[in-house]
Amino acid sequence: MQLNQPSQREYYFNNEVVSRFELYNSLFLTLPFYKIKDTGTLLPLFFKSCEDGIKSHEKPEALIEKFFDKYVQDKGEESIIDLLFRFIQYIERQVVLFDAVEDASFTKLNTSDEQSSLRALFQKANDDANLHEKIDQLIEEFSLRLVLTAHPTQFYPGPVLGIINDLTAAIKSNDITTINQLLQQLGKTPFFNKKSPTPVDEAMSLAWYLENVFYFAAANIQTGLNQLLSEYHIDPKKVIELGFWPGGDRDGNPNVKAQTTLEVSKLLRQILFRCYYRDFRNVKRRITFRGVEEDINKLQEVFYENAFNSSLEEKDISDEIIKHLNNIVGILNKYHDGLFANIVQDLLRKVELYRCYFASLDIRQDSRVLRKVHEYCRSQKPINSLYAENYGELSEEEKLKTISLRTAKIIYADEQDDLIKDALQTIAEIKDIQQKNGEEACHRFIISNCQQASDILQLMELFLWNGWEAENLSIDFVPLFETVNDLSGAGEIMKRLYTHPFYQKHLALRGGKQHIMLGFSDSTKDGGYLMANWSIFTAKVALTKVAEEHNIQLAFFDGRGGPPARGGGKTHRFYASMGKEIANKNIQLTVQGQTISSQYGSVDSATFNIEQLINAGISSGVKSKHNVLLDKENFDILNQMAKDSYDAYIALRNDPLFLEYLEKLSPLSLLSKITISSRPVKRNAGTKLKLDDLRAIGFVTSWSQLKQNVPGFYGVGTALKTQEDLGNWAQVQKTYQQSGYFKTIVDNCIMSMSKSDFEITAYLANDPTFGSFWKQLHAEFELSKAMLLKLTGHETLMENYPVEKKSIAVREKIILPLVLIQHFALDKLQGDLSEEKQQAYEKLAIRTVYGIVNAGRNLA
Structure with a gap:
């Protein structure tokens, strides 16, 4: 069945992803948590209380107190904090399960449109000599470089990543026994580090993706591309490059030293050669013919020593490895009918891509x-x-x-x-x-x-x-x-x-x-x-x-x-x-x-x-093609909209309550205590918080935790409404229809707004300090929503991306209790607390951040 139509993808998502999640979610009742039965029974009731409380615009503190009065016998403060922690643990793992279920269905939900594929483009070039020449020249110059960075929003530690990987595979095959065991393993596996990682630790964590994902994916794509190029008589060319920042990025991170850089460089090399050695063992198991012994023995020595001998003197030996692999391929093709030449060529392709450095x-x-x-x-x-x-x-x-x-x-x-x-x-x-x-x-x-x-x-x-x-x-x-x-x-x-x-x-x-x-x-x-x-x-x-x-x-x-x-x-x-x-x-x-x-x-x-x-x-x-945004009428309209949006945003930023609102109502001031990054949350650590010193990642994360996502939309509504009032709406619509770039800006803004929910903080409308500020944010959100729906001709946000919209809705529903627990904890922290209670509520607020970011997938 083809799934490239939105309705078909939506049908599959509802009947496979959502249904599977609900089925496997029932297995959580067996997770080995302390008092898990109470947690599993009470969480649905708590979720219903959260939904009802939001509709009534109740403060999180009142909402939670009402829930405990109604459903829990022990209403002591310690018991409340304990149960809320268990809710958090439970929800964190629900997020992991949904990730795994969705990832298991990835290929079915993301079938490429054949008409927009490279192969379709090349087929068209068959009948167009000019297009063929253009492609030939472009391939010679084109490259894609993906650079992995150690920014502190990757909350899953290595062991959890491994479980997710295995869980996804088990869900693909509907292996209930394995799924149950992995969910139990997940229940016993810590989701966070007790202390902040070093830059080398961060490199190790990200290297998991290099070793288990990119090593295979990039090589597979390069192999397919080479095959496609050869079919059209175009010389193959290395297109994919990988980059790496952990250990090299010292901007604002005093923990990165010159020695760190050397260690990470050595680490990348060693992990790469272990990947090579893993593949080479398969080559050696299959290539048992005469004529290749010398090359096989030499490669055995080279791969093993570089993979496991930490005292080996390092040098660039990639050309030597490539020469030996080419020798083997030549002998297989000449004397052995090319038997198993494909697995040698697969390793050869990887060495050509990653050489001796990986990234x-x-x-x-x-x-x-x-x-x-x-x-x-x-x-x-x-x-x-x-x-x-x-x-x-x-x-x-x-x-x-x-x-x-x-x-x-x-x-x-x-x-x-x-x-x-x-x-x-x-x-x-x-x-x-x-x-x-x-x-x-x-x-x-x-x-x-x-x-x-x-x-x-x-x-x-x-x-x-x-x-x-x-x-x-x-x-x-x-x-x-x-x-x-x-x-x-x-x-x-x-x-x-x-x-x-x-x-x-x-x-x-x-x-x-x-x-x-x-x-x-x-x-x-x-x-x-x-x-x-x-x-x-x-x-x-x-x-x-x-x-x-x-x-x-x-x-x-x-x-x-x-x-x-x-x-x-x-x-x-x-x-x-x-x-x-x-x-x-x-x-x-x-x-x-x-x-x-x-x-x-x-x-x-x-x-x-x-x-x-x-x-x-x-x-x-x-x-x-010429970019239509550079035509005077389109350029002028976008230029003016950018200025109007800028003025609106700067006015908000200059409001005396701007940083105070973020500090008191979001976990901004607590992000530095989250043990997932070696880098400080802000530059000039130890000084009073200033917006200029605040890293963008902490800034954006804090707004996303509030479910307001101000940096992703604020000023857009004002800019669009101003143009409408000036009588320029027809030109704005024309620009939107003509420009793919502007459409993407609009689509991404709508995605950001789809992950916002001002109803959660509606209780702030009557707050004596922040009421008017919240109303200002909410008004711009509603204006932006109305103007963007009018511009796109849609009735709801993300109407043209129904599967992504449904995915966001499910994820937001899962973590709704986390958002309210966070607000509850932050509100408690505004009071006069003992040091012990202060730490308990700080820990409670911090723990909610993990699940909220993980569920959002691109919130921070």
Whole structure:
């Protein structure tokens, strides 16, 4: 049965996913929890009390007290907290079960549309010589890089991920016995760490996905793509690249040291070779013929030693491995009828993809830190003779004239502080990583908060002063533009770099390719949802134009989070809607938090989502249409809407209650106590909370916990209503109908709103402190909802995505009690409590965060 029609998918979802979940959920009665019978019996009653209380706009405290008065004999405070904790444990595992049931049905729910597949595009090229030539050229240049980051919204520890994986497989085959055992295992397995992980721990956790998902999915896709290309007489080309941030991303994370980077690089290599060895054992078991003994024996030694001998001297041996595997394939084809050549070629494909490093380790540091490092080095001999003491006070133009970019050997006369020492050691050790694992193992240095061309040139100088030479500077320097203001000036910064003689020579050595990273998260926190998206769009247009003027091949690296407020949502639709004015031949994006487990948690889902991105990039490149948003009438309308939305958002942000509302009513101030990340929740830890210091991830997570998702919609309704009042509604509708990019912005905004529920906090309308502020948020939500429904012609939010809408509804229903328990605990924390009670309610509030984020899949 074909399931590409929404009604068919919806039918399958209702009759398979929901029904299976309800069936297997009954097995939870046997979970080995303390007093599980009471929990299993009382939770449905508690859920009903929550629903009724919300309809009556009751405060969570009153709602919970009423429930205990009616259904529970022991009404002591300790007993209340104890039962609420058991509710949380129960619901957390319900979320896992629903994840597993939904993932088990992934392939049936996500059947690709054959008409939009790459194969369909290639078949069309058979009859169109120009299209065939376009595809040939595009494939030569196209690449997709997925970069795994250690952002703190991945709540499932390794053992739980393993259980989910096994549970999904058992559900696929309806193995009730195994499902029951796995649910019991789940009941006994802790869902969180007792202490915060180190950066190496985070790397280990994310490496689970590399080892169990990406290792297979990326290789399978590359194999299929190579086969498709060969059918159409196009030379195969490596398309998929993997990147990795844990251990390399030190922006705001004092726990990442130079030694950490080396450890993670070694870890990635060792895990990769264990994957190779696992595959090689199967090859060795099958390839028992004459003529291959020497190559087999050599590979046995190489794979085993690199997988298990931690004291082995590391070096890049990927070319040697590829040569031996090719020898075996040649002998099998020539003398043994190609028997089992396919399994050798499968391993060969993986070695060609992952070499000796698995995923490229990116280094990232804030420009303000790097400026301090440069300042320190300028005070040391012989560099102090090249710079005047007032260099730091010079204008940008004067700095660019002063920067010498000479190779030198610094003589350090004193001890550096930790940040300076780390930066200098890391610069030296990148070369060591490249020598051991190959250049691609670590070749990008990302400058966060990049505000001027000198930020990049000064970093290049630090390399030249610490063991690197200009002609062998095998590093891509990647500026990261994040705020609305920085995005607007990005084109001018890059123009200065492209015209700088030293940088021109460096880019020539790097194949004329420039990587530029754009941050969605901070731009949303800075300017609101619509302005962030529009600023990034216009920045991409300006940066592409500057790159083309200077004959530079531009690769945009998008720092996307999980939710729409941080660049998530229907990501592939953004790339599919790019016009010829935006460089789109190299798609690069971060994959972080719950997006990793929800979109890349299994080989099936990873394969589907990677293929979606490749299809989007290649289809967009082949069509190469003009982006209609750049037509004056469309550009002007979006530009004005972005400004109106920005003004509305900034007015809200400047409200004195803005941060206080978030601090008191959401778990924002408690996020630092959640033991899932090595990185602090905010920069400048220990100081008073300021919005500028607050990380976007904590900011967006807090709004999602409130079920208000303000960063994902606020200002959109105002912008649309203003245009309607000005008589421009017909033009807004025309822009929406013509622009796939604008449609995606709208769809993602609607998705964000679908995960909001202001009824839960309606009791705040009468709050003496926050009542008017809540009403303001609610009014903009209702206005945005009304205007978006009018624009799309729909009657309900996400009407055009019925399966996704139903999935969200089921998930939100499961975790409704968690949201109310959280509000109850946070309200209790506003009172005068003993230290023991304070800790108990803090723990209660913190524990609710896990399940809420896990259920949302892209809330943080």
